[in-house]
Amino acid sequence: MRWTLKPKPDSETVSQLASKLGVEKPIASLLVQRGIETFDEAKKFFRPSLEDLHDPYLMKDMDLAIDRIEKAIENGENIMVFGDYDVDGTTSVALLSSFLKSFYPNVATYIPDRYEEGYGVSYKGIDFAADNDITLIIALDCGIKAIDKVAYASEKGVDFIICDHHRPGNEIPKAVAVLDPKRDDCEYPYKELCGCGVGFKLMQAWAIKQEYPLDTLLPYLDLVATAIGADIVPITGENRVLAYHGLHVINTAPRVGFQAILDQVKKETLTITDVVFILAPRINAAGRMKHGLHAVNLLVEDDVETAKQFAAEIESYNSDRKNADKTITVEALAQIEDLEEKERFTTVVYQENWHKGVIGIVASRLIETYYRPTLVFTKSGEKLAASARSVKGFDVYDALEACSEHIEQFGGHKYAAGLTLHESEYENFKRKFEEVVAATIEKHMLVPEVSIDTELNLVDITPKFYRILKQFAPHGPGNMSPVFLTQNLKDSGFGKCVGADDLHLKCKVKQGNSALSIDAIGFNLGPKCNLITNAQIFKAAYSIDENEWNGNISLQLKLKDISD
Template structure:
């Protein structure tokens, strides 16, 4: 599938030149800074050197004073406090963090994670019944609760108070919780709106530590958990999140908690990044809830025993291997279903098999988008014989709005622009499938039917040197809204040396140059081994990113090719 290349709008060259003089940086670097809203020397200093001193006052969150007072009251009255969180990475890291913090000075505390299959997402009646029957009078809900009006009212009838720490968009009417901490509340003036659920929980910890005169240095070690939540929940790496992520990564590398150390490579870890969490740590933590029960993830994150940590990690790793096998098998079956049902050229993909595992259908939907690049729904059978699905979308297309337009066939649905979940009666599957395809066909833009690579700048390879690599590295941590810069170089040539890599020799390492072989670079081209004859024969335009790699104490500078267009294709 050919990608569409889109060169992003360029900043004012006069502003880029002015900032370049002030910073003594190349204009190509200051152009990247301007795109990130950095336009002065002081803003650049703050951007390149994030500081914990720049974290916002937690009491700017609406209801924070109320939340702190209710927790202090619970502690003074020896009430039992239950920490409640969702079964995904953001939820389990939130629960582990809050439990560890409060448990460090108060012992009448426990935690609860709902079962993905028996209880579903968010707060459950079973969880409230557990709290009631075990004498808990205060529940601190993390990464969930903002839309749980009925369940929080149910808890109130049982004399259980709720403090909600959430980051999702609320409905017009809020639940009857004692306190609701959510920067997305319309009546909340908190300066930064995009915290993860664990990030909101950390602000509560900040506020509690202030009231209890606990030094800030005693709570910063929890930032390793916050960084994992930020990476896994795909929130913007901007503003306060960028500070939390940067120092969380530092904590993770320099002094990780026992339950996280098992995830980290034993060798040098200078190149460890948000991507390592997204593709390495997060799927394993998530596997606990997808295949078994997410409470195992919390047990791992709170343990201080190396042997126990290794034992739980081994179990979770086995679950992740099982998840990967399920993912691969179901994806293969789904592709066959697409071919069988004549969906190879449709505007959407909708597949169903009653035996597919509910815990991986979201991952399979994402895999199918990689294959066919269109809005995708993967259905399986739920426990009550209704069909349940995970929906995933392509860049720029709002799948949630599409579901709204087909809601007459749905029992339940929820989510956002790019990801959603839904349930449907079995007899409504075919009419829903037909209506969904029709709505997508009518509303999707032609540009949204082709994967797009957004390019920051067109540059000459001659400007790239060690300093340029180092300056790019200072833009990290990379993630949504602060992606690793993508460059375009034209009329590039193959330098003669190459190496095919990977078990199936599908990856290619080559030498590339533009004007002179003397100024050449090593480049990695994943899944482009089959293009070697063209690389050897034709000049090409190249879209790429820059990486610093580390091996045995040495730093290696490398280009990573994302796409190529040959001059004689």
């Protein structure tokens, strides 16, 4: 584990902001690090307002999209809302279909089968539309590279509106409208929306055109917040506004489907982290293990008893997903050992019977053991399909682009991507990918990093400090939960290893000669227990959270790492 301390922000700017806000300097320092330097900027950060959302008509083709939807409704056309089978895709379909159905009945939904159709816009989906007199498809979280498929649809008299957030290729599909903030010719101010976020902007544009009050869109933001968390997009700018209000909806007036899930897991108040680890895996499990439409059906269901049945089914899929994930991870780790590939710059593993629905999760699991860009392949029809995951700082999408001679199709982001190739190209691709990564990755990227915001003394950790710190949420890329460094620590004498196999570290720490002590827990830090024995001095990198025990709530340090 390597520790990096973020550069200290300008001290004068920090002092002025601390004075204006009436907060301690460590809080002001955290704000300045996040680009917040004035009272007004801090107000927007701590109290995100829907009024801060950008004009949706700044997005290229938005006017064309709205005009086409208006025309479809005027002519009584059938509309199909099409989306990917992951969380971003299924929430997008639930979002836009339920919104359209609130004022127009002729709306169908379609999620491609992960195994029969694969990722993105499918010929089968287009044929379904043509066969059912559907003349407009709105594709969400996919479509930006569907050049041939959009042309095929056009030949069948089916128009497309694309709402995507993935990187475009050199050519844009000839759809009626292509909404994607990452288009080179799109001047929309915020580029980091997820697919569901782009769908929401389409709804916002419709609301403006129809003169709906903006707050009529509030109930839909629980879906947008879930997609933001699951798709690991930056929680900055517009995404922060959408996630902030979406979490409020989840915690105060959740839709029936979400409530059915929450009733099963016995969780009352959710953070964005809870959304990522509780809601998202269950929604994802439908598309991974069965079919994404099961998730959409749950998310749009209004009947409580029916939603409970859907949630129970999805809980079963999630249990199956966990078992498959665990089994395949063990097999993949064994393959790395057997092939003597521990010392490579990359992990590339393949077995033809691995479940396609969990290979992305397995790739993330493998990075926990071998910290490097990772691909997990399985057989998919006549071809091989893979999920790619990367490490901090390394663009796996660019690396795949450099291997494109061996790839049939790929798409994704900097840290996560998917691809297909012919089985005959597997070894060639594996060799080329290793060469590309070895030549381009910086060696420090192969060591997990603890990124520290600022140094802090234990005496600074007061209830008031933590109350303000909590308002930095929701956390995510671009606004991670603050990590602090404290030096000159020692255990009060009761530190010990806890958990199965003594895997975790629990202690109560003091700093210097101060009598003040605070509880600390370090998950997976059991092997470092020797660093705190015999009153040894050590330093710690940690975040701060609340620990509830027997009805009492106290602050504790959540240790990221310790060092002598």
